[in-house]
Amino acid sequence: MSTAYTREDTKRLFVELRNTDDEARAAQVREALAQLHLPLVEYLAKRFKDRGEPLDDLVQVGSVGLLKAIDRFDLERGVEFSTYATPTIVGELKRYFRDKGWAVRVPRRLQELSLRMNKIIAQLTQVNGRAPTIQEIAQAAGVSEDEVLEALESGQAYSTTSLDAPTGEEDDAAVRLERIGEDDVAIENLEYFASLAPLIEQLPERERTILYLRFFKGMTQSKIAEEVGISQMHVSRLLTRILQFLREGMEGDADY
Amino acid sequence: MNEPVVLTIPSSPEHLSLLRALVGYYAGREQFTIDQIDDLRMAVDESGVQLLRRIAGETVRLELARTSAGITVRVSATVADDAPVIDEESFSWTILQALADDLSVTVDGDEASVVLTKNRLEGLAGPGGA
Numbered sequence: 001m002s003t004a005y006t007r008e009d010t011k012r013l014f015v016e017l018r019n020t021d022d023e024a025r026a027a028q029v030r031e032a033l034a035q036l037h038l039p040l041v042e043y044l045a046k047r048f049k050d051r052g053e054p055l056d057d058l059v060q061v062g063s064v065g066l067l068k069a070i071d072r073f074d075l076e077r078g079v080e081f082s083t084y085a086t087p088t089i090v091g092e093l094k095r096y097f098r099d100k101g102w103a104v105r106v107p108r109r110l111q112e113l114s115l116r117m118n119k120i121i122a123q124l125t126q127v128n129g130r131a132p133t134i135q136e137i138a139q140a141a142g143v144s145e146d147e148v149l150e151a152l153e154s155g156q157a158y159s160t161t162s163l164d165a166p167t168g169e170e171d172d173a174a175v176r177l178e179r180i181g182e183d184d185v186a187i188e189n190l191e192y193f194a195s196l197a198p199l200i201e202q203l204p205e206r207e208r209t210i211l212y213l214r215f216f217k218g219m220t221q222s223k224i225a226e227e228v229g230i231s232q233m234h235v236s237r238l239l240t241r242i243l244q245f246l247r248e249g250m251e252g253d254a255d256y
Numbered sequence: 257m258n259e260p261v262v263l264t265i266p267s268s269p270e271h272l273s274l275l276r277a278l279v280g281y282y283a284g285r286e287q288f289t290i291d292q293i294d295d296l297r298m299a300v301d302e303s304g305v306q307l308l309r310r311i312a313g314e315t316v317r318l319e320l321a322r323t324s325a326g327i328t329v330r331v332s333a334t335v336a337d338d339a340p341v342i343d344e345e346s347f348s349w350t351i352l353q354a355l356a357d358d359l360s361v362t363v364d365g366d367e368a369s370v371v372l373t374k375n376r377l378e379g380l381a382g383p384g385g386a
Contacts, residue, residue, distance in 0.1 A: 121290065130377060131289035131290050133289050148284070152284075196347055215354040239298065243351070246347070
């Protein structure tokens with residue numbers, strides 16, 4: 001699009017939109033403004049295209065942001081409309097991913113590294129009898145320490161999907177949980193915190209056990225992973241999510 | 257170089273992820289295991305959340321310093337009054353104690369701090385060769 005031309009048109013259309021009393025005309029002008037800035041929405045939507053959603057859908061979502069921006073824009077502010085609209089459109093796209101509960105999809109490169117790391121972590125833990133350091137993982141994976149840190153970070157930030165997806169680890173875990181459960185009368189320790197009791201009851205048994213083993217028995221994540229039969233990274237994600245749930249629960253409503 | 261690393265964030269929950277990320281990267285370079293790195297991330301998060309509940313200032317500050325045995329993490333903020341930020345009977349305290357090797361919660365005037373230390377496992381030397 002020809003930028004200078006678009007700017008002039010934009011300004012003219014906004015002046016008309018604010019001054020017209022004719023609703024039908026206002027709708028036409030809004031439509032014209034939306035059409036004019038569709039390339040901006042497409043451009044921004046493309047930045048999210050690696051996250052597993054069709055681009056068309058993302059453009060739709062971004063357009064909602066664009067319309068909001070059109071309604072709220074104030075010519076008097078002296079900023080370009082595109083400058084004003086960009087955060088609104090990006091915000092709408094981000095909210096879309098968040099609301100869907102998918103969080104944000106991890107780029108493929110990090111996904112693959114993350115999967116490989118799971119195996120490497122398990123191997124190193126077995127060999128060394130403790131969890132590995134970043135350096136050890138980087139050496140074993142043949143990547144830089146920064147890449148390992150990045151993969152771990154993304155595993156945390158974008159955990160929602162993988163938590164709900166079947167992992168194939170569950171059956172085995174259920175059996176082991178039963179075993180842990182038997183010698184675990186002390187789970188009532190958790191209920192010592194009266195305000196937490198109703199929340200803890202809402203947790204699935206596995207989550208309750210993990211919570212107990214980590215914070216009351218002082219077991220490391222690797223040890224819990226071994227005990228419960230899931231990966232350390234999975235334990236890590238579950239713990240983060242459990243704490244978040246308890247925190248939100250104490251402040252108001254939360255669903256696990 | 258033993259200068260601490262410091263990060264200050266605006267006092268709202270959405271910025272706590274920056275503190276988590278920083279402590280994760282820092283500990284990762286200091287030869288902590290991934291278990292311990294995660295402990296530190298959770299501890300910083302919990303400290304931040306508790307400070308935000310009582311926040312009176314505009315910012316929350318994270319300070320990371322290397323010690324011979326590991327690292328010291330200090331999360332601090334200006335709070336509304338001088339009551340302890342985290343009660344020793346609370347669940348929060350229990351969590352933090354499990355996550356840290358050493359924990360102290362102090363209030364000095366209106367400045368509240370959660371200070372925790374974490375030691376490297378034996379046999380794992382820091383980058384300084386400590």
